[in-house]
Amino acid sequence: MAKEQFQQELEAMLQKGSGNMSLAQVLDGLVELLIRHQDTFADVTYRYRLCATDSDTSRAFSLENGRYAPLDETAPVDVTILGKEQHLLAIFNKQLKPAAALLTGKLKVKGSLAALNTLAAYL
Numbered sequence: 001m002a003k004e005q006f007q008q009e010l011e012a013m014l015q016k017g018s019g020n021m022s023l024a025q026v027l028d029g030l031v032e033l034l035i036r037h038q039d040t041f042a043d044v045t046y047r048y049r050l051c052a053t054d055s056d057t058s059r060a061f062s063l064e065n066g067r068y069a070p071l072d073e074t075a076p077v078d079v080t081i082l083g084k085e086q087h088l089l090a091i092f093n094k095q096l097k098p099a100a101a102l103l104t105g106k107l108k109v110k111g112s113l114a115a116l117n118t119l120a121a122y123l
Contacts, residue, residue: 002040006122009033019093023057023085026092031061034068041066041122046115047077052085063119079111092123 013029014021021029027050034041041063049060049071060071071077081088087106090096098120101107109116 002037003122006033006037006040009037010123014093019089021089023052023055023089026089027057027059031059031068031070034061034063038066038068044118046079046112046118047071047075048115048119049073049077049080050088051080051082052088053082054084057085077111078115079109079113081107081109081116083107 010030010033013033014026042065044063045065047060047062049058051058058073060073060075060077062069062071062077083091083101083106087096087101091098091101091107096106098107102109
């Protein structure tokens with residue numbers, strides 16, 4: 001139930017932006033949701049970095065037993081997700097499937113696939 005509530009709020013945030021949100025705005029909104037729904041992620045302990053390769057937009061954070069904490073951009077992470085801002089936004093807006101983005105080289109992943117799959121299951 002909590003997972004579905006998180007997903008509904010994420011979807012509502014993205015719909016409110018009507019596809020006009022920047023990646024930085026989407027990530028800021030995601031951070032707010034992660035903080036508000038920390039109990040939903042209680043079994044998640046990983047470190048993430050998401051970087052747009054064509055802009056300065058980047059976020060590194062950890063989920064330690066579901067608790068969000070920002071990380072320094074040089075901090076070690078379990079998984080780094082790289083892609084052009086337009087492709088990352090298309091994935092968030094469900095206009096591009098993550099698997100298709102990986103297969104076509106629009107998205108690159110370095111590190112733990114388990115960490116990636118854990119977060120992806122909630123998005």
